[in-house]
Amino acid sequence: MRPIHYHPVWFLETQERGLDHIDLEYNAYTFFGKKFFVKSNRQKRRAGLKEDTPETIVVIVSLPVEIDIFGDDLIRKLTAKIREKFEDNLYEVIESEILKDDIIKTQKMHERIDKGKKLKVFLRELIDKTIKDYFSRILKKTSDTLSMKTKKAISYFALKGYEFSPLSSLKGYDRFSDIELFDPKNRLGKRRKSKSLFSITSINFVEDSQEIEIIIQNNINEEIKNISIAISHIKEFFEKEIRNEMIDIWYPEEELLFISPIVPYIDDYLISINKQDNKGNNQKILSQKIDLKLINKIKS
Numbered sequence: 001m002r003p004i005h006y007h008p009v010w011f012l013e014t015q016e017r018g019l020d021h022i023d024l025e026y027n028a029y030t031f032f033g034k035k036f037f038v039k040s041n042r043q044k045r046r047a048g049l050k051e052d053t054p055e056t057i058v059v060i061v062s063l064p065v066e067i068d069i070f071g072d073d074l075i076r077k078l079t080a081k082i083r084e085k086f087e088d089n090l091y092e093v094i095e096s097e098i099l100k101d102d103i104i105k106t107q108k109m110h111e112r113i114d115k116g117k118k119l120k121v122f123l124r125e126l127i128d129k130t131i132k133d134y135f136s137r138i139l140k141k142t143s144d145t146l147s148m149k150t151k152k153a154i155s156y157f158a159l160k161g162y163e164f165s166p167l168s169s170l171k172g173y174d175r176f177s178d179i180e181l182f183d184p185k186n187r188l189g190k191r192r193k194s195k196s197l198f199s200i201t202s203i204n205f206v207e208d209s210q211e212i213e214i215i216i217q218n219n220i221n222e223e224i225k226n227i228s229i230a231i232s233h234i235k236e237f238f239e240k241e242i243r244n245e246m247i248d249i250w251y252p253e254e255e256l257l258f259i260s261p262i263v264p265y266i267d268d269y270l271i272s273i274n275k276q277d278n279k280g281n282n283q284k285i286l287s288q289k290i291d292l293k294l295i296n297k298i299k300s
Helices: 065-086 090-100 107-138 148-159 188-195
Strands: 022-026 029-038 055-064 198-206 211-218 224-235 238-250 255-261 268-276 282-291 296-298
Touching (some): 022 065, 029 065, 055 065, 065 107, 090 107, 198 282, 211 224, 224 255, 238 255
Parallel strands (some): 198 296
Antiparallel strands (some): 022 029, 029 055, 198 211, 211 255, 224 238, 268 282
């Protein structure tokens, strides 16, 4: 709720058919703008305007370009919800914001300001709920095959920390979606066992050589064969592999050092440890995200 001075939505006619909103891409975000009129019953300060001159309302939705494919549908649904619940009262929010700037305020002005503040609280709650309900509904599993649109959204929200795990309820989290990123039949004990095969004991960012040093240990007292270590960087929430090394035999409790160059201007990387079976299929054992801004920095 703040003035937006430059956006093509200002040139959009509210009664124009076929084009009901406009979007603008800027700095890795897409801004979707929709304009409409609502009733008004406040004293206008601009010459030529009457008390009942309709208010011009603009709703702007900002989405990262990675998920801007949802913007058209989201802004229509969000605008419809806002108009359904608050169309007759939005002018009171505008009046409240204008009265805040007055140096001298009467008791009646304070009452109008307080009323506008309360409406803003309810409006924000509606917006938060509508957006959360929209994305959780969009990311419902309706078939065994997920669309590219859904996969792209899952990649984005998973990296932002949203839970897509059947174990999230055990952690005390609410499920964001019914989509699961691994088979729920895979029990917790089995996961812990597979993860305990290896551990990442050290990750360092070597500043002068612009490399990542990663030490991984075989935690069990036996040899492990056919292990691949993949290091990839994450750009636009998709992986691009920069190194993949195959380990024929990993000796008991042995620590191995892996060094990988970094990609300029990329801070997010992913380490994946996979075991290859006799048919050449990979089974993921462990994966961990690396953020260069958070790990230890050293000199070579």
